[in-house]
Amino acid sequence: MAHGDSGTPAVGTPAAGAASAGTTEPILEVRDLVKHFPLTRGVLLRKQVGAVQAVDGVSFDLHQGETLGIVGESGCGKSTVAKLLVGLERPTAGRIRYRGEDISTLSGRALKAVRRNIQMVFQDPYTSLNPRMTVGDIIGEPYEIHPEVAPKGDRRRKVRELLDVVGLNPEYINRYPHQFSGGQRQRIGIARGLALRPEIIVADEPVSALDVSVQAQVVNLLEQLQHEFDLSYVFIAHDLSVVRHISDRVAVMYLGRLAEIGTEDQIYEHPTHPYTQALLSAVPVPDPDARTQRDRILLAGDVPSPAHPPSGCRFRTRCWKAQQLCAEVVPPLEVPAEFREPAGPAGHASACHFAQERQVVPSE
Ligand SMILES: Nc1ncnc2c1ncn2[C@@H]1O[C@H](COP(=O)(O)OP(=O)(O)OP(=O)(O)O)[C@@H](O)[C@H]1O
Ligand code: SF4
Numbered sequence: 123m124a125h126g127d128s129g130t131p132a133v134g135t136p137a138a139g140a141a142s143a144g145t146t147e148p149i150l151e152v153r154d155l156v157k158h159f160p161l162t163r164g165v166l167l168r169k170q171v172g173a174v175q176a177v178d179g180v181s182f183d184l185h186q187g188e189t190l191g192i193v194g195e196s197g198c199g200k201s202t203v204a205k206l207l208v209g210l211e212r213p214t215a216g217r218i219r220y221r222g223e224d225i226s227t228l229s230g231r232a233l234k235a236v237r238r239n240i241q242m243v244f245q246d247p248y249t250s251l252n253p254r255m256t257v258g259d260i261i262g263e264p265y266e267i268h269p270e271v272a273p274k275g276d277r278r279r280k281v282r283e284l285l286d287v288v289g290l291n292p293e294y295i296n297r298y299p300h301q302f303s304g305g306q307r308q309r310i311g312i313a314r315g316l317a318l319r320p321e322i323i324v325a326d327e328p329v330s331a332l333d334v335s336v337q338a339q340v341v342n343l344l345e346q347l348q349h350e351f352d353l354s355y356v357f358i359a360h361d362l363s364v365v366r367h368i369s370d371r372v373a374v375m376y377l378g379r380l381a382e383i384g385t386e387d388q389i390y391e392h393p394t395h396p397y398t399q400a401l402l403s404a405v406p407v408p409d410p411d412a413r414t415q416r417d418r419i420l421l422a423g424d425v426p427s428p429a430h431p432p433s434g435c436r437f438r439t440r441c442w443k444a445q446q447l448c449a450e451v452v453p454p455l456e457v458p459a460e461f462r463e464p465a466g467p468a469g470h471a472s473a474c475h476f477a478q479e480r481q482v483v484p485s486e
């Protein structure tokens with residue numbers, strides 16, 4: 123196994139083929155990432171009575187210059203993955219390697235140096251910007267932590283440059299967040315994310331709080347910046363259409379685990395996991411002819427609590443194909459045997475014992 127320490131197949135093996143892309147070394151390797159939040163009882167003794175299994179064994183690669191989309195319903199662990207990647211949370215177990223170096227165990231200066239290269243853009247431009255700070259101070263704040271990137275005398279020039287890069291007037295440097303629209307605020311958030319010239323940006327629902335008309339502009343800006351600065355993105359959203367538009371590869375998450383991962387075409391046109399198929403079948407289709415042709419799947423029941431996830435396959439309580447095996451054995455995230463040779467578009471990793479290709483959205 124090329125990556126040694128994990129139970130998850132390494133990149134390049136048939137089992138993990140579609141969890142990675144290309145032949146270059148990944149810029150980020152995530153292996154068996156786990157984050158459990160303790161559930162405690164009692165005010166003084168705070169006895170642990172269980173754990174919220176927010177992330178429970180997530181593995182994927184991110185390659186230079188690519189966008190990996192992560193989709194899934196509310197509470198499936200997307201933001202927790204994002205926070206683990208940028209170091210806002212510490213993993214309970216698992217590895218995050220940046221350019222081959224394990225950053226999940228780093229601390230102090232070494233961690234700080236690496237973290238400079240992995241920045242986050244947050245969902246809500248209304249609450250993530252401090253209303254009492256000027257835009258100049260907000261965008262320049264990362265320089266306080268990393269003065270080596272911009273000496274004090276040079277900061278305002280750099281901030282003006284960043285405003286220009288994200289399509290805002292550099293003259294707005296002394297304004298406050300409330301003087302901007304939602305889309306403009308998200309541009310400010312993106313400028314702050316770019317301040318340290320990172321290589322990776324983890325964008326957690328960056329357009330979800332914006333009007334639909336503004337979403338496309340912000341997505342286009344992110345794409346333009348990606349080319350300009352050779353950025354790699356982890357782009358998180360629950361809107362499957364937005365994710366399809368921006369992503370090279372897509373990972374579908376369910377209750378703390380990945381259900382399926384592959385190229386945008388593999389996931390949208392050739393999904394093999396029942397959960398992906400159900401999610402896709404709920405995506406609105408504007409064309410009435412396409413609507414009548416499509417295969418609709420209604421998901422039964424609610425998402426179970428991550429404090430008490432089902433045994434075996436976590437999707438089994440809502441899956442119309444579930445059998446006894448699904449309750450007993452966790453389906454590994456691998457290319458299903460029948461799709462390996464010859465490898466067609468269905469030949470991507472899917473965590474289902476009974477993976478089957480089924481097209482649910484009309485072809486583009
Ligand atoms: N600090 C925390 N303490 C305890 N539980 C947490 C904490 N942070 C997240 N959780 C729980 O972990 C699970 C995953 O949460 P997370 O925010 O990662 O989901 P998400 O996929 O980003 O959801 P959304 O689409 O609503 O943003 C949820 O059940 C959530 O309640
Ligand atoms: S492993 Fe079983 S329960 Fe899980 S998605 Fe596949 S068929 Fe459904």
Ligand SMILES: [Mg+2]
Pocket residue numbers: 200201202326
């Ligand atoms: Mg979230």
